[in-house]
Amino acid sequence: MPAEARAIYWFRTDLRITDSPALTKCLAIPNLKSVNFAWCWDPNYIYGHRVGLNRFSFLLESMQSLSDELTKVNKSQKLQVVRGPPEKVLPIMWESWGITHLVFEKDANEYAKVRDARIKKLAEEKGVEVIEVHGRHLYDPEQVVKVNGNKPTMTLHQWQGVAQKIGKIPRPSETPKKLPDPNSTDLKHSKKDEKYKWPGEDLNAEIRTGKDTCYDRMSGPKGDYSVPTMTEMGFSDATTTIKGGTVEGHKRLDTFLGNPEDVATFSKPHTAPTSLEPSTTLLSPYIKFGCIGIRELWWGCKDVIEEWSKTGKGKKTSEPENMFGQLEFRDMYAAAETAQENFQQIRGNAVCRYIDWALQNQYNDKGDLILPRPRDDDEEAEERFAAWREGRTGFPWIDACMRQLKHEGWIHHLARHSVACFLTRGQCYISWERGMEVFDEWLIDWDPASNPGNWMWLSCSAFFAQYYRVYGLVSWPAKTDKHGELVRKYCPELKDFPDKYIYSPHLAPESVQKSSNCIIGKDYPFPILDEHVEKDRCIARLKDAYAVGLHGDAKEVLEGTAKQMLEDKHAETGAGEVKSDKEKKDLKAAEKRKRSGDGNIEDWTTKKQGKKGLGPVEKRDG
DNA sequence: GTTAGAGTTGGGCCT
């Protein structure tokens, strides 16, 4: 062991000093003389990956807030942001500061695992000791997978079984009351402080309104390694009202925990996706960037509910609908993602069903994803996708959600369900990969495991299979808000419509459109498709896809013959055909006759009687 | 090997 230890604490995703097992471990290094808190501003994130202004802005605010917290504990400390890929800039830091230890929080997702493996190898070569500590999830996803027989966790039940075997979730780590000084905040970089040149195409070029000076020097435009600003990256201000930072996150957490009844009776499925003020906690962005610790939230809820239960005021909710269930799902997805390669795409993803969606990812001969995705030959699908993305489908509920998503960087969980179902298995029959990409661009809280996981769930590609349950575009939002407040806010052109037509303005008579100051087809689009015709087609096609039963790792998918296979199947079953309303009516009537026909007696004995012990009952009239 | 019952959060109708 060296006489003096000098550490770098490498911040990556989690931006806080509370509830950090890795930081605790770092500060416990024997003979620790200095710690430098570093962030490597990875060019891949700002050039190689489409990220909306809202997430950039939230991230920068969170970095600044973290830096301020470090300074509060030790005046000579701050977050040192070095512009460049970690594998380039970390070795420069090791050399400059005589570093003996590199400490960071473990990150189990595929991108981070590959990056961290490279860093660990470099560190080993230089004799720098690496300390990697799990802390981002309730349980270490890799450990969960191991206990689960090296298989991805595909049901919550399965995950819970594993969790029980592993043991209790630890209490939050203590927040450090003091921190050692940094070695120095300067780097010996005279030769190396050059402009970093991104080799590929800048995928964020179209949202840049000013000059990008962020990478002019490794030390940043001011030469002091300070947190980048939106202006330095050539970005205009974000539109979101959600402010980042560990301080802001803890404020929100305290507010939530301050209402014990809300915590104890939290029930996700019963919160309204239509409400103007978020009906949920809005903690997800703060969890995504680690502004608050996951154990702070878990134990905060546990303690508050325990106290509340003593008052005997009412019944509390249980898993999976309560807050614990929500956090468990996050862990379940993390464990699934870490075990399953290609989790963010269909191709090569063994847990994902192959469905012949339009606008799937495109790959070159070597099997590499082509980015940015070239325009598809399927013009109708491209047009539907563009309309969905830009909030101009002609379905006010979908459009309002998509506009809110772009503007705020957040929409309610059930609103995400609704727009995801519409884009994929509900109506548009477009690949979930496209939807996932848009969420990645616009959601502040986008997570590399939960997001693809939920897209597979909603598209019935994995985790969920009841594809005949489709969210209504008119009836469903009306259940929680008949007045359509969210639509009136985000689609202001519709604000004068009467409640009756707020989710289906195209059905309003011309006179109503005139008096509502909005002509459908002129001031607001006519629906891009027929909700019910497309729904029936989608269900029929999903049924075919399930019958064929291919998954992303199938030979046919890798060789590119799978799509034709399913098209042949559709031709066989007639799933691609559009049925007129009359045909549907006739079919339904025929079905009904079949059901209420001669088989009636058997029906009663097996179904009704067996279940309830009741015979047929005369229908009450009136 | 078979099968009933459950599965984070659907729609429609009835009470």
Next chain:
DNA sequence: CAGGCCCAACTCTAA
């Protein structure tokens, strides 16, 4: 009007 029931029929798991 919130809550229960049925619809038609998916997969996974525990018995």
